[in-house]
Amino acid sequence: MKKTSNFFDKVYDVVKQIPFGRVTSYGSIAKFLGSPQSSRAVGYAMNASHKNPDIPAHRVVNRIGLLTGKHHFDGSNLMKDLLVNEGVIVKINQVQDFEKIFWDPVEEL
DNA sequence: GATATGACCGCTG
DNA sequence: CCAGCGGCCATAT
Numbered sequence: 001m002k003k004t005s006n007f008f009d010k011v012y013d014v015v016k017q018i019p020f021g022r023v024t025s026y027g028s029i030a031k032f033l034g035s036p037q038s039s040r041a042v043g044y045a046m047n048a049s050h051k052n053p054d055i056p057a058h059r060v061v062n063r064i065g066l067l068t069g070k071h072h073f074d075g076s077n078l079m080k081d082l083l084v085n086e087g088v089i090v091k092i093n094q095v096q097d098f099e100k101i102f103w104d105p106v107e108e109l
Numbered sequence: 110g111a112t113a114t115g116a117c118c119g120c121t122g
Numbered sequence: 123c124c125a126g127c128g129g130c131c132a133t134a135t
Binding site: 006035036040044047 | 132
Binding site: 025026027030036037038039040041042043044045046047049057060061062063067068069070071072073 | 114116119
């Protein structure tokens with residue numbers, strides 16, 4: 001309510017627009033929002049994404065494709081499973097072919 | 110109201 | 123090459 005997460009709102013909007021079988025990084029989203037150093041805020045937005053089921057946070061990883069937030073999902077390989085389920089090749093805590101499936105909102109949007 | 114923390118990123122030493 | 127620090131936004135105590 002109120003001003004709310006002006007930032008969060010944009011983050012959610014972008015994340016929800018991530019195509020199927022694609023992933024992006026926190027920094028890219030933050031950069032798209034106009035604050036390339038606010039990657040932390042993006043990460044926190046993902047944390048709050050638990051109350052926003054429409055936020056495919058599993059498609060959002062760090063800049064190296066590492067599933068840093070897999071902790072926050074189910075606590076297991078749920079995040080990995082979701083990505084693999086979409087056709088994304090994922091190893092233990094790391095996305096393979098990250099450069100190929102990487103979706104940059106700055107360029108796509 | 111202020112302090113501390115967090116799913117990050119980039120630069121400097 | 124590896125380690126440390128700062129910066130941004132919001133939430134929690």
